[in-house]
Amino acid sequence: MSELLLINLSELEPGTPAFLESITAVAARVSAGEIAIAPIESSYIFLCDAFNRDAVIKLHQLRGDAPGTACQVLVASTSTLPGIAQQLPDSMRILAEEFWPGLLTLMVRPNSSLNWDLGDGGVLDTFAVRVPNQVFLQELIAKVGPVAIASASMSGQPPSLSLSQTSALPTELSIYIDGGDFQSAALSTVVAENAPGYVHCTRIGAISLEELRKVLPTIGASN
DSSP: OOOOEEEEGGGOOTTSHHHHHHHHHHHHHHHTTOOEEEEOSSSEEEEEETTOHHHHHHHHHHHTOOTTOOOEEEOSSGGGHHHHEESOOHHHHHHHHHHOSSSEEEEEEEOTTOOOOOSSTTOOSOEEEEOOSOHHHHHHHHHHOSEEEEESSOTTSOOBOSGGGOSOOTTTOOEEEEOOOOOOOOOOEEEEEEETTEEEEEEOOSSOHHHHHHHOTTOEEOO
8 A cells, every 4th residue: 555645625726836746646646556536526536547447446346336337537628538539429529618627427439449448348338528627636637647437435325525425445545635525516417429410418417408508409308
């Protein structure tokens, strides 16, 4: 087990040397295969390098996930999408440009050249991706590359709203990023392609269908 690395975001100002040093320290260890607990918009997540299969396996073990469960993916910006997704509809790109960073998740087809396994054994023909609205994570991902994530709680349990609620033990992980305590909030809105070039909303969350239709009037909804 590596030496404990505990970062308190309330003590760091974005752009300062201490902030950048913290990002560099976490990025180095995540790139080396470690898993971190970090805050996202309103809860805590486990995250690891999306291309490190051993780290992804351990992440799923920490949560007690069923076999075949796939992690979500976070990227630093929309510019990463062409490298990891194929046959991306213009409608998806338009939505990403409007609502990223933020609580919009896109279900996209993985690029055939990708050498990763998000936990599904490469069986699933789509994966979930978005850009988080959290500065520390954005800059961390810009250094590491795409990261695989899942809620830092046991499978099937509510999101972890504080570090004390996370399912991992200190003996299992050594990177903790403290963003304070959160209140329950809406999940991300999920959009998928259900026909060539046509997308629909499969889960309405923090972003309403009305907001989506202001940008993409043709979008449908399945709930």
